[in-house]
Amino acid sequence: MQAASAQDPFVGRVTERAALAEGFASACAGSAVVCCVEGPAGIGKTALVRAFLAGAASGAVVSASGDEAETTLPWGVLSQLARALWPASARRCANSVG
Ligand SMILES: Nc1ncnc2c1ncn2[C@@H]1O[C@H](COP(=O)(O)OP(=O)(O)OP(=O)(O)O)[C@@H](O)[C@H]1O
Numbered sequence: 001m002q003a004a005s006a007q008d009p010f011v012g013r014v015t016e017r018a019a020l021a022e023g024f025a026s027a028c029a030g031s032a033v034v035c036c037v038e039g040p041a042g043i044g045k046t047a048l049v050r051a052f053l054a055g056a057a058s059g060a061v062v063s064a065s066g067d068e069a070e071t072t073l074p075w076g077v078l079s080q081l082a083r084a085l086w087p088a089s090a091r092r093c094a095n096s097v098g
Pocket residue numbers: 001002003004005008009010011012013039040041042043044045046047048
């Protein structure tokens with residue numbers, strides 16, 4: 001599913017966004033924080049996180065995602081993070097492994 005667009009703006013979720021903002025502020029202050037967004041399929045989990053991250057400080061956030069179909073892919077999430085943080089070194093790793 002697609003996240004809310006400019007034509008279809010993100011609405012509501014004030015409490016949830018405040019909880020994410022609180023977690024983000026704690027993380028920025030140096031604490032290790034895990035925010036778990038859970039709910040039924042299609043309830044708006046991805047849209048909530050995307051809307052929140054769109055308003056978060058740029059450059060401070062890298063993201064990765066996983067899908068059930070990718071569970072056999074080794075190091076999938078870590079490699080997404082490495083590519084985002086260190087594009088050149090991640091390419092070198094991929095070349096030397098592959
Ligand atoms: N607060 C919101 N404001 C506007 N649109 C929303 C909002 N929450 C969800 N949507 C829209 O509802 C649809 C489903 O949302 P989304 O894909 O985020 O759900 P999900 O919980 O991540 O689904 P899944 O469980 O399949 O991953 C999307 O089109 C999204 O843009």
